[in-house]
Amino acid sequence: MKRVAALLLSTALAGCQAVPGEGPLAGAIVADAGQSGAEIGRKNATVFDIVDVNGQSARLVSDYVSSTLNRRFGIGGGVGRVVIGVGDALKVSIFEAGSDGLFSTQDSKQTSIDLVVQPDGKAAIPYVGSVQFAGLTLEQARQEILEALKQKAVEPDVIVTSMSTASRNVTVSGAVGKSSVVPLSLVDETINEVIAKAGGPVAQPYETYVTLVRGKKTGTVLLKSIIENPSENIHVKPGDQIFVARDPRRFTILGAVKANQRVEFGANDLNLLEAMGLAGGGSDYALDMKGYFIFRYEEPDVVMSLLGRERFNEMLRKGMNTDSQGRYPIVYRFDMSKPDSLIVGQTFPIKNRDVIYASRHPSVDFSKFLNFVAQPVGIANSGFSIADNINSINN
Template identity: 30%
Template sequence: MTLLAACSLPRSGPNKNEIYSGAVERGGNAHVIYVNDHVNRTANFAPSYGFSSTFQGAGQVGADTIRAGDTLGIGIWENVDDGLLAGLGQSATQLQQIQVDSDGFIFVPYAGRIQAAGATPESLRQAITTRLSSQTPDPQVTVVRAAGDGATVSVVGRVGAQGVYPIERPTRTLSSMLARAGGVVIEPEIAVVTVKRGNESGKVWLTDLYTGSQNDIALRPGDIILVEEDQRSFTALGALGGQTKVPLGNEMISAIEAIAMVGGLSTNLADPTGVFILRDEPDSVASAVLGQPVYGTQRMAYVLDLTRPNGLFLARDFLIRDEDTVYVTEAPYVQWQKTISAITGSANSAASIANTAGLN
């Protein structure tokens, strides 16, 4: 009974042989691969964030272009004492808070309904002047874009002031709009900025936004800007200094660094020949690693043997990706120690019981 109990002793997870038994070669559904230079060359890629050419190629919105929803201020001076619009004894008429309707038009008395959307204040001024010239001599017209609320973007997430902001001359690019919204309120190293435009979206690290001008894209009306903390992480399990979920941040983390981030290998438990990186690999990468075509996502168990002459170098060069599991098996002698402890502990317990019974 003692030996049977020893077979089910507590442990942190499967041992190496149990993982190997799940290999494709043994009828399982996982590819167990020892990491070497070839594996590092073919499996190591870091999915990067960035905007597509569609985002990067879009030119800046004209700051003076009038759009539906904008508010205009129009001033009209007439060169007669009793004009069409001005009161008796006055020559100037101010038409304030004229909003461009949803079809892009405005109405000006005696000039009628005029297309404003798509025009600049100057071209609209000329159109109004032409319309009025047939009714009052030499009218002088001014047009001011009082509020550009017709071209707005929404800024949400981890910024100083979420809200809907107009695209104006100082805020026509992503970085300037983020500054207008109070800046980012989380650590720049873990901040990701996503821009949704229609059916497309793109994202970029905040630090890459300020280091690469190609990422500081021009904004478009209706854009949604989301700032959030990066959610990429890996999970550490087994004979390690800690078992936890660890955020990746925006750095490229190697297997050695991942182990160090959770306290390193457990000196009393870990088997340095049994460091596993478990992941679901896309078929393109899996085919390159295996050297033969495979189809569909493949379960891969990459094995790092840190006791090999170049084991630490291979682990240093192996990159950890989002949703990886870093698992370290226990050394074989650990289970043996537990078995011996269970046997001797059971014997000691039996002797203690017998002694206690004898005393009674």
């Protein structure tokens, strides 16, 4: 029995490296930050850097204004040169000075002709024949018809009016009042105006995402950003596709907290302290106050500003890569043991799909180890008592 007890004790000591834990300690996160996969011994490890958050860095992150749509598509200079296209409905009004002309009578000196531009870009007008409309402005079309009538009609004049613009449609679908094919007018129209024509968004701007597809380019931005940043409210163009989706913003909280969970923002904005309160806060007995982290894929402009160009280029050489949206992995660290952290935490914004990780204190693992060891030691003590009792009986 003494041998059994000794064996159990040695097994417990050998297993000290296998003490379970909930996620990495703060020291492990800091140790891996800024290291390449080869340097940390994992070839395909994600390379990231760490930023200690203070008042200055918090303001930099908070003041950043995303310009996804403007950067990708450009707000442009308005609608530019508006031309007639295939499928457009036009009204051609022809006037003559005389009362016995081709298009005039004693009762009326004008004739109106309704036409639709055909797939070949042309439409027929009596006594003129087929006229090329597609690619021309209304004024150019007017001049074409007028020139063709000068030798046929009596002092003719022409007015060309656009009745509908099938060639200038934009498709709006998704979480809007009514999915629609919206015809563009001849004046500037922005994303917000086109969405309004489709009945407007059905959800709050802070949980509504707008995706614009133009040719082979795609860009997605929060409707809230379009409203707050006018440069994102770009002009739409014929053929654009706009998809509106309701996707409540969420963050995930893990580690030494009351509960590991995914939490909806439920508000227009959310800072770190509000997020922690919304999730129930950390565990009083297990939390490392110096080990609050936010794991995020951050915009390249922000990462470069936080790290500096030299450090940023160094991280690229070490293998730091972007996600599908061109953002870089970054970890923000907060020291909640400092009084000003309660001020800084109010200015640091939480973003959609952030992961807030509260590291446990190193003493937690030591306590687990002691409990782990105590179990076989207790068994061993029982074994010693049994062995002593057996020896007493034998004697």
